Amino acid sequence: MSTAPVECFDLYGHDAPECVNCEGSGQEAYLHGPHERHRECPDCIGTGRALKCRACTDGTHPSGDTCPNCNGYTFLL
Numbered sequence: 775m776s777t778a779p780v781e782c783f784d785l786y787g788h789d790a791p792e793c794v795n796c797e798g799s800g801q802e803a804y805l806h807g808p809h810e811r812h813r814e815c816p817d818c819i820g821t822g823r824a825l826k827c828r829a830c831t832d833g834t835h836p837s838g839d840t841c842p843n844c845n846g847y848t849f850l851l
Contacts, residue, residue, distance in 0.1 A: 782825050782850040785843060790825035790850055793818035817849055824849040 782790035792798035796815035800822040803810050818824035827844035840846045 780844050780847065780850050782823070785850065786825075790818075790823040793822055793824040795824075796822065798822040818851060821851045823851055826850075 782788065793800075793815060795817040796802050800815055800818060800820040801812040802815045803812055805811070814820040815822075827841060827848055827850055829841050829843040830848050844850055
């Protein structure tokens with residue numbers, strides 16, 4: 775990725791809540807055959823915190839354009 779996700783604090787003045795997908799650990803577990811493995815959570819990019827971009831979820835920017843709030847990321851960190 776050439777650009778980093780936007781920090782939630784910069785937009786809204788507070789940190790993003792704990793990531794729902796990884797429950798704040800920054801890692802998600804998956805099965806690889808009979809073994810459990812861990813990888814970076816795709817929703818929070820390993821930070822443990824994520825918030826859906828309000829502009830993307832409520833449709834305040836034109837369809838097909840890059841969101842000016844989150845710069846094309848649907849989650850803020």
